[in-house]
Amino acid sequence: MENLKINGQDFCNMLKNASNKLEEEKDYVNSLNVFPVPDGDTGTNMSMTFKAAVSEVDGLDNEDIGEIGKKLAKGALMGARGNSGVILSQIFRGIAKGLEGKKEATVTDIKESIVQGSIFAYKAVMRPTEGTILTIIRAAAEGVKTSTAQNVTTLFEEICNNCEAMLQKTPEMLPQLKQAKVVDAGGMGLLILFKGMHQALKEELKVELNTEVLQNKTYEMPSSQTEINTEDIKFGYCTEFMILSCKVDTEAFKNYLEQRGDSIVVVGLDDMVKVHVHTNDPGEIISKALTFGELSKLKIENMREQHRSLLGIDEEKAIEKIETVNKEPIKKYGFVTVGRGEGIKAIFEDLGVDVVIEGGQTMNPSTQDIVNSINKINAETVFILPNNKNIIMAANQAVELVEDKRVVVIPTKTIPQGVTAITMFNSEDDANQNFDIMSEAIGNVISGSVTYAVKDTEQDGKIISEGDILGILEKDIKQVGKDVYAVCEELIKDMINEDSEIITLFYGEDCDKNKVDELVEKLEEKYPDMDIQCFDGKQPLYYFITAVE
Incomplete structure (x- = not known):
């Protein structure tokens, strides 16, 4: 049907049909996602985002189209999930801007709304990447600028054709897509939405929003997903x-x-x-x-x-595990770790640790301290990360004193090992698998620290005076000097080998932030191919805790 204008009812039907179509095809869109889990599943994120937006306007068929657009935009922003969902929300925020104040929308109004959708999407992203959903909305915008369509139905048909033609070119824009022989997932999701809107207009559909989660189709994930390393x-x-x-x-x-x-x-x-x-x-x-x-x-x-999880977990078994955990009054896993410094504590808590025991060098917690911490956690299995070789025995002893839950000690000897271990934890694996994975992971961490000498001594041929700055690699003093930041720079040099990829610094409470920033800049210039990470650990005694992986 030819539509010279569309009103609020037309627009609502278009949106609801688009939402239903994307829900039906979300698994197909997910199967195109070859990137290493940028935000989860692109199709699912986009579908949930758009459904949240359309839910806000469901039942508002008699409203002005401009008012519906405004409420749609707000719903999309609030419901946005993942990178693709956020960009999608901005596309429809721009579309809403183009419809602002309109009772009905003409072809000219729709053209302006699509152009605004492209503008808003590009403005929202710091470094736009072509070959993605951004390229598809840009193709739609460029197409409407030169379109001679006289009615909205024809215009949406042209929008779909332009988007589809550009989508087929995305593998030439992104090597990852070409390697996997797929088109961009986000772009496909947007095309499905536009096709759903076009169909509703063309066939004069009266649509009910599908609020159920559909699982009608099954698609295999492209094999290239397994070629991407988690470490990348x-x-x-x-x-x-x-x-x-x-x-x-x-x-x-x-x-x-x-x-x-x-x-x-x-x-x-x-x-x-x-x-x-x-x-x-x-x-x-x-x-x-x-x-x-x-x-x-x-x-x-x-x-x-x-x-x-994508690489190794059977989906049905994973769902069964999640459902089982949800039915139980206690959670499956909990964590106790040891560390000093408000920054260190915050990092572990952000990573999901339940209890951070204040302690470490010169402040080793007792077995009772560890038992008390374990007992605070309502979990079937509690992992302990001692983060110090002098605490491992106390942790192992605590295992024998806890009767109502399983306790597993990961023998971490340093803070960086503890951070790496919990980063590698997989909630879908059992305790034994996690123990093996986490224990292996800490073996890849080279740890160091920068502190000061408390007395005169000689070690490994090095004359050390009280107050000297020491650079310690694992348990060996590698550097002795007067300047904290120079010693740290030289220590990092000692720690790096041909397999090194990541340098991590946790700076202490006595460090000068400006000098820390200068050190990081030096390391970035010196090691341009490595990832430099720096965190405010606020730990006492140690100017720096360092790690190379």
Whole structure:
């Protein structure tokens, strides 16, 4: 049917049909996702995002189209999941902007809304990548600018054709797609939505929104997914939240996030700002966001864990495990770890540790301290990360004193080993599998520290005076000097080998932040091919705790 205009009822039917179609095809879209779990499953994220948006306008058929667009945009922003969902929410925020104040929409209005959808999507992303959903909405926008369509139905047919033609070119834009012989998942999701909107118009459909989760189709994940190493994920935590404030400088906050992660999206709507970032320190970013206002819809996901699950976990068995855990009054796993410094504590808590015992060097917790901490956790199995060779025996002893739950000690001897161990934890694996994986992982961590000498001595031919700065590699003193930052730089050099990929620094409470930043800049220049991570550990006694992996 030819439509010279569309009203609120037409628009609602288009949106509901689009949502239903994407729900039906979400598993197919998921199967195209060859990237190492950027935000989970692209199809699922987009479908849940769009369904949340359309739920906000379901039943508003008699409203003006501009008002429906506004409520749709707000629903999409609040319901956005993952990178693809956030970008999708911005596309429809732009579409809503183009329809703003309209009772009905003409061909000219729809053209403007699609153009705005492209503009909003590109503005939301710090470093746009072509060959993605961004390219598809741009193709739609460029197409409507030159379209001679006289009615909305024909215009949407052209939009679908332009998007599909561009989608077929995405493998030439992204090598990962070409290697896997697939098109971009996010772009396919957007095309499905536009096709659903077109179908509703063309066939004059009266649509009910499907609120059930459909599982009608099964698709195999492309084999290229298994060719991506978990270690290749540079920033391990997908972090999303809403800032409930109208005082956020979004551009300044984007710049702040750029120094701490990637896949950054910061978008605002009225008195809310949606934030999405991949980072290795969710706590730091959340703390910064709290300076602007109250937070809502907070979600942190371990992408390395998700990726491991994709590589080896049987889906049906995983679902059975999740359902079993949900029925039980206690959780399956808990964690106790040991560390000193508010920053160190915050890092472990962000990684899911239940109890952080204050302790470490010069402050070893007792067996009773460890037992008390275990007893605080309502879990079937509790893992202990001692993070110090002098605490491992006490931890093993605690195992024998706890009767109502299983206790497993991962023999971590340093803070970096503890961080790596819990990062490798997979909630879908059993305790024995996790023990093996985590124990193996800590063997790949080279740990060091920078502290000071408390007395005059000589060791390994090195003359050491009280107050000297010491660079310690595992248990050997490798560097002796007067300057904390110079010693740390030389220690890092001693720690690196041909297989090294990541340098991690936890700086202590006595460090000068400006000098720490200068050190990081030197390391980035010196080791351009390595990932340099730096965290404020706030630990006493040790200027730096270092790790190379």
